[in-house]
Amino acid sequence: MVDSWVNLAERLGSDLHLELAGSGGRRSTLIRALREAVRDGRLAPGTRLPPYRSLAADLGLARNTVAEAYSELVAEGWLVARQGSGTQVAPRTGPTRFPHVPEKPAHAAPPTHNLRQGQPDAASFPRAAWLAAARRALNAAPNEAFGPGDPRGRHELRRALAEYLTRARGVRTTPERIVVCSGFAHALRLLFGGRVLRGPLAVESYGLAFHRAILEEASVRTVPLPLDERGALTDELASLKGVRAALLTPAHQFPTGGPLHPQRRVSAVDWARTRDGLILEDDYDGEFRYDREPVGAVQGLDPERVVYIGSLSKSLSPALRLGWLVLPEHLVTSVLTAKGQREAWASVVDQLTLAEFIDSGHYDRHIRRMRQHYRTRRDRLVAALAANAPHIAPTGIAAGLHAVLRLPSGTEDSAVTAAARQSIALDGLAAFRHPAATMPAHDGLVVGYATPSDHGYGPALEALCRILPPAPSPAD
Numbered sequence: 324m325v326d327s328w329v330n331l332a333e334r335l336g337s338d339l340h341l342e343l344a345g346s347g348g349r350r351s352t353l354i355r356a357l358r359e360a361v362r363d364g365r366l367a368p369g370t371r372l373p374p375y376r377s378l379a380a381d382l383g384l385a386r387n388t389v390a391e392a393y394s395e396l397v398a399e400g401w402l403v404a405r406q407g408s409g410t411q412v413a414p415r416t417g418p419t420r421f422p423h424v425p426e427k428p429a430h431a432a433p434p435t436h437n438l439r440q441g442q443p444d445a446a447s448f449p450r451a452a453w454l455a456a457a458r459r460a461l462n463a464a465p466n467e468a469f470g471p472g473d474p475r476g477r478h479e480l481r482r483a484l485a486e487y488l489t490r491a492r493g494v495r496t497t498p499e500r501i502v503v504c505s506g507f508a509h510a511l512r513l514l515f516g517g518r519v520l521r522g523p524l525a526v527e528s529y530g531l532a533f534h535r536a537i538l539e540e541a542s543v544r545t546v547p548l549p550l551d552e553r554g555a556l557t558d559e560l561a562s563l564k565g566v567r568a569a570l571l572t573p574a575h576q577f578p579t580g581g582p583l584h585p586q587r588r589v590s591a592v593d594w595a596r597t598r599d600g601l602i603l604e605d606d607y608d609g610e611f612r613y614d615r616e617p618v619g620a621v622q623g624l625d626p627e628r629v630v631y632i633g634s635l636s637k638s639l640s641p642a643l644r645l646g647w648l649v650l651p652e653h654l655v656t657s658v659l660t661a662k663g664q665r666e667a668w669a670s671v672v673d674q675l676t677l678a679e680f681i682d683s684g685h686y687d688r689h690i691r692r693m694r695q696h697y698r699t700r701r702d703r704l705v706a707a708l709a710a711n712a713p714h715i716a717p718t719g720i721a722a723g724l725h726a727v728l729r730l731p732s733g734t735e736d737s738a739v740t741a742a743a744r745q746s747i748a749l750d751g752l753a754a755f756r757h758p759a760a761t762m763p764a765h766d767g768l769v770v771g772y773a774t775p776s777d778h779g780y781g782p783a784l785e786a787l788c789r790i791l792p793p794a795p796s797p798a799d
């Protein structure tokens with residue numbers, strides 16, 4: 324028997340492989356293979372089979388063998404032969420091997436009001452401009468772009484990023500110092516999972532538990548650094564034993580919201596210089612500052628002591644999974660080694676599209692438009708609180724896509740529970756606190772204002788104001 328598979332794609336208009344391997348005569352092997360293809364749904368009901376002469380020629384079988392196989396399958400009810408329209412798969416052919424199981428939804432039912440921090444406004448994704456950039460980028464791309472990718476990332480993108488980050492974020496770099504990755508989480512995995520850096524690592528006392536989990540997975544011990552309204556207490560870095568790297572969110576402390584004070588920026592870099600250490604700068608939403616110019620990157624103070632990490636997750640969409648590391652020169656090779664020989668994460672097509680999106684000015688335009696949009700959202704939140712809950716102070720509101728509502732001590736848990744009961748998705752500050760943090764805990768709600776739709780935002784704010792704890796009575 325022919326020991327191979329046969330591709331009937333051309334004849335059937337869709338891809339079909341027939342396994343003709345195995346013992347038995349030619350006729351019975353062909354019957355078995357066709358029956359299997361019908362049974363498991365690869366040959367759908369109504370599909371027209373090629374005339375037996377052509378199939379015989381394709382398979383190198385005698386015409387009789389194929390004709391007999393067709394007849395037998397017709398007799399068994401798998402196929403039907405119709406005058407003038409050849410042989411087809413019968414309309415209904417017994418149970419398929421893989422019964423249809425409706426896909427389970429990936430998430431529980433969505434909340435009525437989504438005020439959870441973390442995402443930009445999905446409805447504002449610039450679909451038309453992104454598509455147009457993709458078309459231009461693909462037209463201009465050389466053929467080699469469609470081969471295996473360079474782990475550094477496309478040079479077009481690294482050049483565009485170097486220019487943009489220098490101009491807009493005060494980063495000092497050249498394209499050679501940039502390595503493209505698939506977002507901040509991937510950068511952390513490369514640096515620590517890839518053993519470019521080792522722990523222990525100083526982190527802010529409040530931050531994303533998800534990022535701490537990535538570090539834990541890489542066996543990196545994290546040491547919490549206290550925070551106040553001026554950001555992380557970087558002067559305390561010197562007292563942390565064995566720590567030679569610190570992960571900070573200097574433009575907009577996540578989630579409490581303030582920028583790192585200029586003196587603390589300097590003291591962090593000084594500490595890194597004297598300790599032969601590093602600052603990891605998470606610049607996750609640095610472009611979104613409303614009441615004055617964005618705060619520049621700490622990296623600009625010393626490019627050899629700061630690993631700058633950026634991402635599209637807040638500025639465009641977390642679905643793109645694109646980010647970048649701007650590295651001190653001595654780390655470039657080891658990060659590339661951790662990444663592997665070929666680009667295995669970031670789509671080259673998306674990289675080229677982003678390069679074109681930046682070069683054509685659309686990225687800047689999008690940022691300016693979204694800054695205005697989020698500023699309006701923030702102003703509405705502040706106004707709603709002033710009108711309905713003037714005793715609740717919104718903080719961290721000068722930048723970003725979320726605010727922290729400071730609550731009277733001891734009321735956070737009940738506010739989070741009340742929110743859940745009203746189907747409002749949000750988190751309390753406790754969800755972000757490092758388990759080993761020693762600084763005093765503050766009660767508060769972290770409220771994201773980017774996610775609700777335009778028509779849903781007003782009702783979301785009303786619902787939020789209803790679950791906030793009442794003003795303490797004068798006797799309290």
Ligand SMILES: Cc1ncc(COP(=O)(O)O)c(C=O)c1O
Nearest residue numbers: 506507508577607634636637641
């Ligand atoms: C604190 C913080 N850092 C970084 C990021 C970006 O993460 P990623 O690029 O992995 O989506 C986010 C979320 O967007 C964030 O909240």
